[in-house]
Each structure stands twice: as structure tokens, then as C-alpha cells.
Amino acid sequence: MGEHGPGRGLGAALLASSLMPLNSTMIAVALPEIAREFSRSPGTVAQAVVASYLVAAIVLQSPGGKLGDRLGHRRVLALGQVLVAAGAVLGMFAPALGVLATARVLMAAGGAAIVPATVALLRIELPEHRRGRAFGLFGAVMSLAAGIGPVVGGELVRAFGWASVFAVNLPVIAVSVLLAAIAGHGRDRAEPRAAQRFDVVGSVLLAAALTALVLGLESAGATGAVLLVASAVLVVPFVWWERRAADPVVTFALFTSVSFTAGSLLVALQNLVMYTLLFELPQVLAALLATDAAATGRLLVSMMAAMIVASFLAGRLTDRVGPRPLAVAGTLTCLAAVAVLAAGDLSSVRELPLPLALLGLGVGLATPAAQTASLAAVPRRYSGAAAGIGSTMRYLGGVVGVALLGRLVDLGGDRSAILAEHRTVLAVFAVALLGAVACAVVLPRRTASRGSARVPDDGATAP
Numbered sequence: 233m234g235e236h237g238p239g240r241g242l243g244a245a246l247l248a249s250s251l252m253p254l255n256s257t258m259i260a261v262a263l264p265e266i267a268r269e270f271s272r273s274p275g276t277v278a279q280a281v282v283a284s285y286l287v288a289a290i291v292l293q294s295p296g297g298k299l300g301d302r303l304g305h306r307r308v309l310a311l312g313q314v315l316v317a318a319g320a321v322l323g324m325f326a327p328a329l330g331v332l333a334t335a336r337v338l339m340a341a342g343g344a345a346i347v348p349a350t351v352a353l354l355r356i357e358l359p360e361h362r363r364g365r366a367f368g369l370f371g372a373v374m375s376l377a378a379g380i381g382p383v384v385g386g387e388l389v390r391a392f393g394w395a396s397v398f399a400v401n402l403p404v405i406a407v408s409v410l411l412a413a414i415a416g417h418g419r420d421r422a423e424p425r426a427a428q429r430f431d432v433v434g435s436v437l438l439a440a441a442l443t444a445l446v447l448g449l450e451s452a453g454a455t456g457a458v459l460l461v462a463s464a465v466l467v468v469p470f471v472w473w474e475r476r477a478a479d480p481v482v483t484f485a486l487f488t489s490v491s492f493t494a495g496s497l498l499v500a501l502q503n504l505v506m507y508t509l510l511f512e513l514p515q516v517l518a519a520l521l522a523t524d525a526a527a528t529g530r531l532l533v534s535m536m537a538a539m540i541v542a543s544f545l546a547g548r549l550t551d552r553v554g555p556r557p558l559a560v561a562g563t564l565t566c567l568a569a570v571a572v573l574a575a576g577d578l579s580s581v582r583e584l585p586l587p588l589a590l591l592g593l594g595v596g597l598a599t600p601a602a603q604t605a606s607l608a609a610v611p612r613r614y615s616g617a618a619a620g621i622g623s624t625m626r627y628l629g630g631v632v633g634v635a636l637l638g639r640l641v642d643l644g645g646d647r648s649a650i651l652a653e654h655r656t657v658l659a660v661f662a663v664a665l666l667g668a669v670a671c672a673v674v675l676p677r678r679t680a681s682r683g684s685a686r687v688p689d690d691g692a693t694a695p
Contacts, residue, residue: 241306241415242357245350246370248313248408250377251401252343256285257381259336262394269394270329280333287446288340290627291439296341297348297620298481302430305349305356305616310412312349315342317405323398335398344623351619355607361551363608368547368600372540375596379536382529431481434474438481441466442624449635483617486610490674495606496622498559498671500629501664502595505566506535508633508657509591512641513584516654519643520578527581534585535592542596555601559672562598566591567665574658578651598672605675636660 259281267277300308319338326332354366388396441463448459474480487493510532517523517531546558569590576583603622610618640660641653 241412242350242353242366244408244411244415245309245346245353246373247404247411248309248316248346249343249350249370250373251316251404252289252340252347253374253378254381254384255339255343255397255401256289257378258385258388258397258400259285261382261385262389262397265389265394266329266332270332272329277329280329281336283447283450284333285336285340286627286631287443288337289344290446290624290631291442292341292344293348293623293627294438294617294620295435295481296345297352297616297618297623298431298435298479299345300349300352300616300619301613302479305352306412308345308616309349309353310409312342312345313405313409315339315345316401317342320398320401320405324395339401344620347623348616348619351603351607351622352615355610355615355619356612360608364550364555364600364604365544365547367603367607368543368545368550371547371596371599371603372543375536375539375543379532379540429478431474431477431479434470434477434481437466437470437473441470442628445628446631449631450638452638481617482621483614486614486618486621489606489609491609491676492606492618494671494674495555495559495602495604495609496625498563498602498668498675499599499606499622500625501668501671502563502566502598503626503629504633504664505570505661506591506595507630508637508661511634512637512654512657515641515643516578516650517581519650520647521581523581531581531584531588535588538589538592539596540592542593543600546597547600550601550604554676554678555605556672556675556677558601559598559605559675560669562594562596562601563665563668563672565594565597567594567662567669569594570658570661570665574655574662578654598668602672602675609676633664 263274263277263281266272266281267274270277272280296308296312316339319335319340319342322338323332323335326335350370354363354370358366384400385397388400392399444459444463444466448456448463450456451459471484474482474484513532514523514528517528542562546562550558569587572587572590573584576587606622607615607618637657640656643650643653645653
């Protein structure tokens with residue numbers, strides 16, 4: 233591999249990873265046109281192409297990460313690229329809504345392979361003093377992709393129709409594959425585990441429990457309650473099996489590391505706040521100020537821009553001063569943003585850019601630090617499993633937040649009632665961020681091996 237090989241290889245992985253958040257938000261603007269194409273209700277279409285993608289993305293993260301530990305992260309990255317491309321082609325020419333849903337699941341499966349593989353490669357391929365800036369870049373790329381999704385999707389649908397939101401994946405994948413080919417592959421650092429079978433039973437139990445949880449959170453009434461109970465019941469055999477499996481899909485020993493557990497939970501809590509706000513604010517502003525989607529999108533630019541800039545800066549600062557100061561500063565900045573939002577009365581959109589920028593700044597500062605600390609605490613051979621667990625927790629944070637939003641906000645009352653609901657949501661944000669602060673203060677001052685997970689030694693090399 234040449235001098236620029238590692239950079240190009242990791243660039244290929246980052247580019248492919250960006251498709252997961254891009255596809256999660258870009259599809260929203262295509263739903264009306266898809267509904268007309270297949271003569272289905274918008275709700276049915278949303279369940280078919282949005283909920284299916286979300287569920288698949290969550291349940292397959294941990295198995296995808298574990299597969300990378302066994303087969304090699306570059307191989308799993310390539311598999312993910314193939315799945316995304318296959319799903320994109322299938323979606324472009326889908327003759328029925330069921331086929332379109334299958335295409336979305338294929339794309340989510342590809343993303344669930346790509347993202348943990350990318351995180352693991354950043355941890356494995358880079359020296360410790362460069363990981364912070366790499367995770368900062370990763371956070372910036374993922375935030376940018378999620379933020380521009382609706383804009384890109386809107387322009388594509390307007391110019392070329394809904395199929396273009398699938399087609400746009402193909403050139404991105406092609407460039408990613410080309411960069412990887414130019415970089416060369418080198419040695420794919422998978423540990424030999426020929427005597428141990430992949431944990432299929434554990435993966436199925438995990439998928440069933442998480443699927444029931446996600447659907448239960450999104451459902452109301454008796455159906456939601458039954459699904460949540462089913463999820464809790466399924467956890468019991470899953471834990472029992474994983475503690476006895478030779479090579480479990482979820483290595484519970486990783487949670488013996490305070491740094492890994494706190495860093496992963498911090499990211500999940502921040503995602504709960506950020507993604508819930510992305511859904512809540514447009515609804516509240518539309519009800520109170522008749523603000524349209526375009527105007528709300530322009531407001532959210534301040535949050536996304538601050539998050540991207542802060543992610544770049546935080547990555548470099550984490551390498552210099554360690555994760556704890558950045559994580560604490562970031563979570564406290566998020567709390568300040570929520571306080572400023574709560575102090576306002578939403579009488580004008582002019583009061584929103586400052587707190588939104590503060591929130592983006594806080595998330596951008598804390599996330600790279602938390603990811604750096606959590607992955608540094610994990611032995612190298614478990615990098616994929618750890619990345620998969622972290623990605624699962626990050627997505628679950630967003631799902632829990634959106635589910636809470638559906639139960640706290642109905643926008644059916646007058647202005648005072650809507651403001652009361654808005655402040656209740658902000659109170660939930662404050663509680664979540666206080667938990668994030670608690671996680672931040674226990675992160676290590678430096679990303680040393682102290683506090684690393686005590687995973688049973690079976691001959692693997694040290695991190």
C-alpha cells in the first residue's frame with residue numbers, strides 16, 4: 233500500500249458510510265410520489281420504506297460488526313457496498329411496494345455492515361494519536377449526510393422522480409470502490425476462528441428482541457404494550473444464550489469497561505436529543521408560526537453547520553487533551569442550548585438560531601471524544617463487535633426519542649398547550665443530557681489502556 237493508501241482506503245469507507253444517514257433522511261421527500269405511483273396511503277408507504285429501513289438498520293448493526301471481526305472489516309465493507317448497490321438497483325426498478333421495501337432492507341443491511349466496519353477500521357488502522365481527528369471526521373461526514381438528505385432528495389425527486397433517490401447511491405458506491413481499489417487492500421486483520429461458528433441463534437434472538445422493541449415504541453395501545461413485553465421476554469433467552477456461546481454476537485464483557493459503556497451511552501443520549509428535536513421542532517413551528525418545511529430547514533442549518541465544524545475541531549483536540557474535557561464541555565453546551573430554548577416563547581424564529589447552533593456545537597464536541605474513548609477501551613479483535621454495539625445504541629437513542637415525542641406532543645390544543653408540550657419535551661432532553669454529563673465525567677483523561685474491557689483471553693493479541 234502506498235503512502236496515501238491508508239487515507240484513500242479509509243476515505244472509501246467514510247464515503248460508503250455516509251450513505252446510511254443519507255438514505256435514512258433522503259427518502260422522506262419521496263414518500264408522496266411513491267404513494268401515488270403504487271396507489272397506497274402515505275402511512276402504508278412510510279411503514280414499508282421508512283420503518284423497514286429503520287428496523288433493519290438497528291437489528292443488523294451488532295451482527296454486522298461481529299462479522300467484521302471474523303471475516304475482516306475490509307471484506308465486510310465490500311459486502312456492504314454490494315448490498316447497498318443491489319438494493320439501489322432493485323429500488324430503481326421496483327414494480328410493487330413490497331419489492332421496494334425489500335430494496336430498502338437490502339440497503340439497510342449494507343449500511344449495517346459498512347458503518348461498524350468503518351468505525352473498526354478507524355480504530356485499527358490509525359495510531360492512537362490520530363484516532364480523535366478520524367472520529368471527528370466520521371461524525372462530521374455522518375452529520376452532513378443526514379442534514380443534506382432532505383435537500384438532495386427534494387432536488388432529485390423534483391428533477392428526475394422518486395427512483396433517483398435510489399439511483400444516486402450507485403455513483404457514490406462506485407467512487408468508494410474505486411478509492412478502495414487504488415488504495416490496495418493490504419492484510420485484512422481478522423482473527424482466525426475457524427473452530428467457532430457464527431452466532432446465528434444469538435443474532436436471531438437479538439433481531440427479534442430489537443424488532444419487537446422498535447415496533448412497540450412506534451405502536452400505541454395494546455399492540456405497543458404487547459410488543460414491548462415480548463421484547464423484554466426475548467431478552468432473557470438472548471442473555472442466557474450469549475453467556476454460553478463460544479463467540480457471542482454481543483460480548484457482554486465489553487460492558488465491564490467504564491469507558492466503553494459510558495462513551496456508547498453518551499452518544500445514544502445525545503442522539504435521543506438531536507433526532508427528536510429534528511422531528512419535534514418543525515411540527516411545533518408549523519403549528520405556532522405557520523413555518524413551512526423550507527424555512528425550518530434553513531433554521532436547522534445553523535445546528536448542522538455548528539456540528540460539522542465542531543466535529544472537525546473536537547477530533548483534533550481529543551488527540552491533544554483527551555476525551556473527558558471535550559465530552560464534558562460538549563454535554564454542558566447541549567444543556568445550555570436546552571435552557572435557552574426553554575427560556576424562549578417561540579414567538580419568532582429569530583430566537584432559535586443561537587440555541588440550535590449551541591446544540592450542534594455540543595454534539596460535535598462530545599461525540600468524537602466519546603467514540604474515541606469507547607473504542608480505545610476495546611481489544612483490537614473486538615473492534616467490530618464494539619462498533620456494532622455502539623451503532624445499535626446510537627440508533628436506539630433516536631428511536632426512543634421519537635417514540636417519546638409521539639406520546640408527549642399532539643399539537644391539538646391552543647398556543648399555551650402546545651408550548652407546554654414543547655417544554656415537557658425539553659425537560660426530557662434535560663434529563664437525558666444530565667445522564668450524558670454523568671457519562672462524560674467518567675471518561676478517561678487520556679485514551680490509555682486503563683479501564684479497558686476485561687474480555688476473556690483466548691490467545692488474541694493485545695490492543
